[in-house]
Amino acid sequence: MTSVGLQECLLVGAVLFVAGILCMVTKRNAIGILMGSELVLNGANVNFVAFAYFHDLFNIEGQIFALFTIVMAAAEAAIALAIVLNFYNNHVTVDVDAAEDLKG
Amino acid sequence: MSFADFLFWIVALWTGLSAVMVVVTQNIVRAALWLLFTLAGTAGLFFLLGADFVGAVQLLVYVGGILILLVFGVMLTAQGPFVNLRAGAGEWAVSIVVGLLLLGLLVSAFLMTDWRFLPAQPPDPAHSRYVNDLGLALLGSRDATPPGTLPGAPGPEPAERSRVAYLLPFEIVSVHLLVVLIGAAYLARARRRRGART
Numbered sequence: 001m002t003s004v005g006l007q008e009c010l011l012v013g014a015v016l017f018v019a020g021i022l023c024m025v026t027k028r029n030a031i032g033i034l035m036g037s038e039l040v041l042n043g044a045n046v047n048f049v050a051f052a053y054f055h056d057l058f059n060i061e062g063q064i065f066a067l068f069t070i071v072m073a074a075a076e077a078a079i080a081l082a083i084v085l086n087f088y089n090n091h092v093t094v095d096v097d098a099a100e101d102l103k104g
Numbered sequence: 105m106s107f108a109d110f111l112f113w114i115v116a117l118w119t120g121l122s123a124v125m126v127v128v129t130q131n132i133v134r135a136a137l138w139l140l141f142t143l144a145g146t147a148g149l150f151f152l153l154g155a156d157f158v159g160a161v162q163l164l165v166y167v168g169g170i171l172i173l174l175v176f177g178v179m180l181t182a183q184g185p186f187v188n189l190r191a192g193a194g195e196w197a198v199s200i201v202v203g204l205l206l207l208g209l210l211v212s213a214f215l216m217t218d219w220r221f222l223p224a225q226p227p228d229p230a231h232s233r234y235v236n237d238l239g240l241a242l243l244g245s246r247d248a249t250p251p252g253t254l255p256g257a258p259g260p261e262p263a264e265r266s267r268v269a270y271l272l273p274f275e276i277v278s279v280h281l282l283v284v285l286i287g288a289a290y291l292a293r294a295r296r297r298r299g300a301r302t
């Protein structure tokens with residue numbers, strides 16, 4: 001078995017990304033969809049840190065972009081949970097299929 | 105296979121399997137538990153890839169913060185015991201096919217890319233960046249990044265890498281976080297329903 005390189009790390013990132021996309025697609029619970037988006041952001045973060053590790057020129061950029069992504073994810077989780085709570089107050093469910101108020 | 109490689113494969117398998125279990129499991133609380141394992145595994149990957157500060161921030165913010173927030177969201181929006189929120193079998197079949205296609209696309213993309221611009225030898229741990237370099241870059245110090253040329257950039261001559269610092273993005277992201285938190289507190293404020301007894 002060869003030593004672990006960039007491609008193995010990118011494989012882990014790709015698996016996380018696809019799992020997040022599938023989670024967003026198949027869950028009907030709004031909080032499950034939120035978990036899927038966290039998985040997608042984590043996959044992107046793994047790629048950033050992998051590039052930071054395997055190339056000297058990127059090892060500040062990769063880590064700093066990963067930090068920015070984490071902050072963005074925290075902000076996104078806070079605002080999305082607030083929206084989900086509002087949705088629950090109005091519809092008494094978290095099923096996203098119930099969000100059809102704008103249907104003509 | 106060195107010990108670090110062994111550790112990497114263990115952590116990578118752990119992370120990937122937990123991520124798949126987040127998708128597969130139907131109970132939302134169990135999904136939150138598998139998400140906890142995934143996030144902790146990702147933090148382990150960050151430690152193995154030499155990003156110790158990013159791994160620590162991942163543990164603090166994700167595992168300690170966002171996951172607690174999600175669990176509180178689950179508790180505040182509790183469903184009745186017989187509410188069925190599953191997707192249908194046909195939707196599962198289509199989404200699994202699309203997911204496998206997407207995974208194949210991503211894997212073939214990085215397998216077919218020419219990675220020769222990367223340094224041939226494995227990275228030297230002595231050159232890895234530590235917390236003080238990250239702090240200098242966030243404070244806008246121009247000495248944080250070495251000069252060099254960008255590899256892999258298109259064009260005849262190699263592109264010069266500008267010496268950048270991250271003070272302005274840092275400030276923007278701080279103000280953004282403040283605005284978002286105020287907005288979240290406004291959106292999620294307790295409202296008395298009309299006609300409800302107090």
